[in-house]
Amino acid sequence: MPAPAAPAAPGAVGAPLVDTHGRVHRDLRISLTDRCSLRCTYCMPEQGNEWLAKTSILTLDEIERVARVAAADGITTFRLTGGEPLLRTDIVEVVRRLAAISGPDGRPVEIAMTTNGIRLPEVLPALIDAGLARLNISLDTLRRDRFRELTRRDRLDDVLAAIAAASASPLRPLKLNAVAMRDVNDDELVDLVEFAIAHDAQMRFIEQMPLDAGHTWDRARMVTQDEILAALGRRWRLTPVPGRGGAPAARWMLDDGPHSVGVIASVTAPFCGDCDRLRLTADGQLRNCLFSTTEYDLLPVLREGAATARLDSHARSRTEDPAVLERARNGQDEAPEAGVDRMLRACVRGKLPGHAINDPAFLQPARGMNAIGG
Known part of the structure; x- marks a missing residue:
């Protein structure tokens, strides 16, 4: 195995972004806003949120400037996140500007997005035309009563419409994300995977992490990767997919394919040793770890x-x-x-x-x- 690359020297513009542990960074998550159209219980309170000052939010020009430098330094993927990124009124132009950036090898960067889907059907054609390549949509439950309780908004129909629109689009792989929660949606794991298969999407389950604004995370309410796999294993034969690389989700083929399921087990099976991600918050703060x-x-x-x-x-x-x-x-x-x-x-x-x-x-x-x- 070759020795890890040495960290780039200060001022070595264009050299790879390598940390002191030999990890090469190729993925930049760019948050466009802290605001969201939902109020998911594991993320933020229903009321009393203190939003970032509008004057501190990065402008489109500033986002592009950071992205161009990051691409020159070897970043190959920009994932647009939030809050809810579709709340940015200039979201199509954000995608267009970033999709026009190329790395040192002349290859264009890849633009991905994570969204709750609300507003997606009306802007999806423009986003695809602007250069969006991949899409993740959050879906924690298929039950209307649970969705309303989890998100404090009655918007399940909007999310399902977004998934239908994404499924009919050329964007692949299409991924659906669900946070697995004990006594909340852990009885829907198989249903969610079957729903994803029906929409030619990959279901990904996420262990609940201590990232809620109210700091109410309870390890006992987290459904672990082993529990998720045990539940799915009663319906499908699961075969591990090798070659995960820096991807956050480990994958398993379902009955030898072609469909698969992913699990992001940040708590019980950390993948920090292969992490290649950096984060840029909506107010211009660089973070080298989700939990930093x-x-x-x-x-x-x-x-x-x-x-x-x-x-x-x-x-x-x-x-x-x-x-x-x-x-x-x-x-x-x-x-x-x-x-x-x-x-x-x-x-x-x-x-x-x-x-x-x-x-x-x-x-x-x-x-x-x-x-x-x-």
Whole structure:
């Protein structure tokens, strides 16, 4: 096995984004807004949400500027998330601008999106024309009463219409995401997979993670990967699919194919060793892990030409290398593109080996999932 690539030196614009553990980063999740048209119980409260200030939300030009630097540094996939990305009134133009970006090898980047589906039918043709390549749609239940209780909105018909529209489109693979929850939807696992198969989609179950804004996550209510597979195994013969790479979902073929099911087991079967993802929040914060308590602030770089790194109240408890943060604070009066590159590299260098969810000292991020981006 070849030795892992060495981390890129500071200022080596265009070199791969490699962390101190040899992981090469190729995927950037870009959150477009923290707002959402649903209020899923595992994500955000129904009322009392404190939204990001509109002045702090990245503009289309700023998103494109960051994306171009990231692509030059080897990022090959941009996944648009939220909140709900379709709430951005300029969503089609966001896709169009990002889809026009190519990497150092001349190949265009791939544009993917995770959405709750509301508004999708009306904009899907324009999104495809703009360059959208892949789509994930959230669907936790097929029952109207449960959907209303889970999301606090009576919008199941809208989501089902979105899935029907996506199924009729050329976008493949089409993936449906469900958070598996004990005594909530764990009796629908087989039904959800059969629904996905009927729509030529891949069902993916996600272990519930400590990312709710209300910090009410309860490990006992989480349905584990083993439990999910046991339930599905009573209906289908499951065969592991090799070659997962950096994908968050492990996959199993159903009765030897052609359909498969995925499980994202961040809690019971972490895949941190192969993680190739970075995140950009809607207000311009770079994050090297979904569960990180450290953020790297791009807003001053983009708007003032001065780079800083912003830490939340728990940052120092994660024993980040202070030298990394100090380097990120240097470099005043540089070109914005150089500042973005330097901050990307500082963020990558500060990445820890894993998220430590199962460590007794684990601290949940202050932000909820809607503000971090999926």
